[in-house]
Amino acid sequence: MPTAKTEKRNQPASPKDHQVRLWVQEAKAGSRRAFEHLANHYYGEIFRMIYYRTQSRVDAEDITQEIFLKAYKGLGRLTDNNRFKGWLYRIAINRVKDFHRRKKLRKLFKPLSDDAVNTQIDIQESPEPGPFEALTRKRFRLESEKFMARLSKTEKHVFTLRFFDQLAISEISTALKKSESTIKTHLYRALAKFKHDGTFRNFLKGE
Amino acid sequence: VIVTIARTEHLTEAQIIQAVVNRSDLSDDMLEHLATCLECRAEETRLCAALGQLGKMAQASVPKNEMRFAWPSGQSEKGKTGFFENRSITRMAVPALVLLMVVLGTLLINPDQKPHIKEMALHMIDPEQLLSDIDNLLETPVPPEFQTTVSFIEIDPEDDFMQDIVPRIENDPMTHRLKKKGVYIC
Numbered sequence: 001m002p003t004a005k006t007e008k009r010n011q012p013a014s015p016k017d018h019q020v021r022l023w024v025q026e027a028k029a030g031s032r033r034a035f036e037h038l039a040n041h042y043y044g045e046i047f048r049m050i051y052y053r054t055q056s057r058v059d060a061e062d063i064t065q066e067i068f069l070k071a072y073k074g075l076g077r078l079t080d081n082n083r084f085k086g087w088l089y090r091i092a093i094n095r096v097k098d099f100h101r102r103k104k105l106r107k108l109f110k111p112l113s114d115d116a117v118n119t120q121i122d123i124q125e126s127p128e129p130g131p132f133e134a135l136t137r138k139r140f141r142l143e144s145e146k147f148m149a150r151l152s153k154t155e156k157h158v159f160t161l162r163f164f165d166q167l168a169i170s171e172i173s174t175a176l177k178k179s180e181s182t183i184k185t186h187l188y189r190a191l192a193k194f195k196h197d198g199t200f201r202n203f204l205k206g207e
Numbered sequence: 208v209i210v211t212i213a214r215t216e217h218l219t220e221a222q223i224i225q226a227v228v229n230r231s232d233l234s235d236d237m238l239e240h241l242a243t244c245l246e247c248r249a250e251e252t253r254l255c256a257a258l259g260q261l262g263k264m265a266q267a268s269v270p271k272n273e274m275r276f277a278w279p280s281g282q283s284e285k286g287k288t289g290f291f292e293n294r295s296i297t298r299m300a301v302p303a304l305v306l307l308m309v310v311l312g313t314l315l316i317n318p319d320q321k322p323h324i325k326e327m328a329l330h331m332i333d334p335e336q337l338l339s340d341i342d343n344l345l346e347t348p349v350p351p352e353f354q355t356t357v358s359f360i361e362i363d364p365e366d367d368f369m370q371d372i373v374p375r376i377e378n379d380p381m382t383h384r385l386k387k388k389g390v391y392i393c
Contacts (some may be wrong), residue, residue, distance in 0.1 A: 011237070032278070039276035049270045057270050068276050138269045163258050164265040169229060184228055191224045195254060204260045 024081040039068045053096045086174025147200045159190040218247045
């Protein structure tokens with residue numbers, strides 16, 4: 001009787017995965033059209049990922065664009081075409097780190113940082129959500145920040161990549177350049193903390 | 208006949224978490240228990256639902272994005288980049304150009320250098336000749352008439368000069384002193 005274990009291992013790649021692999025192959029050969037397909041396929045995901053970590057629409061848009069350009073330039077260095085997504089997220093993680101480093105530096109030299117300006121632009125440009133939605137978003141941000149503060153740095157990275165960005169363990173492993181067993185260990189720890197955080201879980205339930 | 212022993216105890220919290228992270232990491236008996244035990248399944252479903260809700264709320268917290276990837280204006284096709292756009296070529300060419308300018312500048316400022324360089328070039332040994340000279344030296348390191356002078360064939364070990372270089376054990380103050388038992392000089 002095939003168990004869930006064997007079933008999962010023998011699972012064939014989805015047609016979408018196959019298409020992505022083809023695009024990667026063609027883009028590596030120099031096809032801009034194939035890269036455009038790839039970029040548009042992952043654009044929303046990467047934008048969301050950046051937004052979670054910057055909380056600025058303008059910055060997220062700029063950084064997303066930069067990430068894809070960087071990916072295009074460095075595509076030749078990608079050895080395994082199947083790992084494109086994880087590799088793309090690695091570029092994104094590094095770019096976010098750069099962003100926060102620069103932001104810290106800017107704060108050191110400027111009393112009024114560009115963030116204030118960015119936030120103003122954000123408010124002007126983003127379509128205004130309803131007051132209830134805005135409140136829920138704000139509370140979600142606060143509650144998730146409170147929960148994340150209880151996690152270690154790696155636990156936070158792994159948890160966010162798994163449950164916010166919906167990455168598979170193998171993709172997280174590529175993105176963070178860590179073994180799958182290490183990723184799982186950090187996930188177990190983070191989930192144990194999540195399971196015991198009644199406030200956050202009740203908030204998620206809408207209580 | 209394969210006999211499977213039904214697992215009676217429930218999954219631990221760690222095992223429930225393991226099931227949520229990667230179900231295939233659970234052993235077969237645990238998986239079977241999870242498939243039949245309503246309590247454990249409910250626990251797993253609750254945790255999965257909370258995490259699913261977290262993902263949904265996270266997605267909803269992001270403003271809608273209508274932007275798409277766009278090439279920067281003026282970006283040329285990969286592999287057909289302009290000569291000056293190629294950073295590696297520019298990185299190599301700039302120091303080479305600076306070096307060339309320094310050399311030319313030095314020559315222009317100090318014209319006396321010119322005959323000196325010419326002279327050096329004239330006296331330069333033909334590389335092939337230089338290699339054959341080296342080969343000759345390797346085969347016959349020293350001309351035969353000097354062989355006896357530099358070799359130790361005709362050297363008398365009792366000679367005062369040789370005694371200075373390689374003293375006999377009994378004449379060597381250090382070894383002789385160490386051989387003696389009793390009080391050391393220092």
